[in-house]
Amino acid sequence: MQLTKTEEDLMNYLWKLEKAFMKDLLEAYPEPKPANTTVATLLKRMTDKGFIAYNLFGNSREYYPLVKKKDYFSKHVNGLIKHFFNDSSSQFASFFIKETNLSKKELEELRAIIDTEIKNK
Amino acid sequence: MQLTKTEEDLMNYLWKLEKAFMKDLLEAYPEPKPANTTVATLLKRMTDKGFIAYNLFGNSREYYPLVKKKDYFSKHVNGLIKHFFNDSSSQFASFFIKETNLSKKELEELRAIIDTEIKNK
DNA sequence: ATATTTGTTCTACGTTTGTAGAGAATAATC
DNA sequence: GATTATTCTCTACAAACGTAGAACAAATAT
Numbered sequence: 001m002q003l004t005k006t007e008e009d010l011m012n013y014l015w016k017l018e019k020a021f022m023k024d025l026l027e028a029y030p031e032p033k034p035a036n037t038t039v040a041t042l043l044k045r046m047t048d049k050g051f052i053a054y055n056l057f058g059n060s061r062e063y064y065p066l067v068k069k070k071d072y073f074s075k076h077v078n079g080l081i082k083h084f085f086n087d088s089s090s091q092f093a094s095f096f097i098k099e100t101n102l103s104k105k106e107l108e109e110l111r112a113i114i115d116t117e118i119k120n121k
Numbered sequence: 122m123q124l125t126k127t128e129e130d131l132m133n134y135l136w137k138l139e140k141a142f143m144k145d146l147l148e149a150y151p152e153p154k155p156a157n158t159t160v161a162t163l164l165k166r167m168t169d170k171g172f173i174a175y176n177l178f179g180n181s182r183e184y185y186p187l188v189k190k191k192d193y194f195s196k197h198v199n200g201l202i203k204h205f206f207n208d209s210s211s212q213f214a215s216f217f218i219k220e221t222n223l224s225k226k227e228l229e230e231l232r233a234i235i236d237t238e239i240k241n242k
Numbered sequence: 243a244t245a246t247t248t249g250t251t252c253t254a255c256g257t258t259t260g261t262a263g264a265g266a267a268t269a270a271t272c
Numbered sequence: 273g274a275t276t277a278t279t280c281t282c283t284a285c286a287a288a289c290g291t292a293g294a295a296c297a298a299a300t301a302t
């Protein structure tokens with residue numbers, strides 16, 4: 001199952017905080033903050049979907065992510081690639097490099113990274 | 122406004138065909154094909170959302186995309202980047218290079234592309 | 243001990259999405 | 273001219289989403 005956009009937002013706060021009580025998450029939101037029951041609902045749904053879990057402290061819960069941001073994100077990008085580029089990562093990568101306006105400096109950094117990767121193969 | 126996943130699928134067929142009657146789109150689907158009314162509904166919604174338009178031929182319509190795949194996709198990736206990488210394309214790019222398992226050959230091709238890009242700056 | 247804060251579950255309601263039937267109009271074919 | 277193919281609109285309906293009130297419970301502060 002998938003997180004919705006709204007749930008993803010919340011997940012992002014949780015990833016940032018690593019673990020958090022509802023209060024902390026509410027605080028993380030910019031104004032206008034959603035009702036606390038809204039966040040509670042989202043947390044419940046996300047728990048049901050298996051993306052987060054919690055430890056009980058008294059009667060309230062300290063939530064934490066069950067999925068690493070990295071992994072979640074990878075799956076996302078893969079889906080995108082599958083969808084738009086016939087499942088070819090390199091096709092996507094070259095598209096991305098050409099279309100995104102990276103600066104010269106950024107491109108050079110990227111090349112350095114690629115060189116390292118090539119060496120590791 | 123945004124296309125949903127199902128609408129995106131249909132959009133992909135349309136991008137591939139460049140222009141098409143409903144019949145052609147239906148044919149593009151793999152088995153089990155959706156009911157034609159389903160596709161009709163999607164086409165209507167996509168028209169309302171402003172992603173496609175059509176030319177009338179008799180009483181039926183030849184649909185065509187109003188958005189280029191490239192542009193649509195770019196917006197998508199940008200959204201993703203904004204969402205997950207604090208709006209930093211290069212941060213995303215390096216993440217992607219490291220996480221995706223590109224072959225040596227693919228990496229080398231990519232480096233060539235980057236070199237070209239750097240020269241053009 | 244009372245009031246306040248924090249958090250939980252249940253319920254709810256309008257909107258969007260996925261899917262498609264019914265009915266009607268036009269076009270093509272026999 | 274009657275039959276068939278095409279497809280458009282209207283209507284529908286269940287599931288998922290976004291949002292939040294009501295009611296209640298435990299913890300904390302005064």
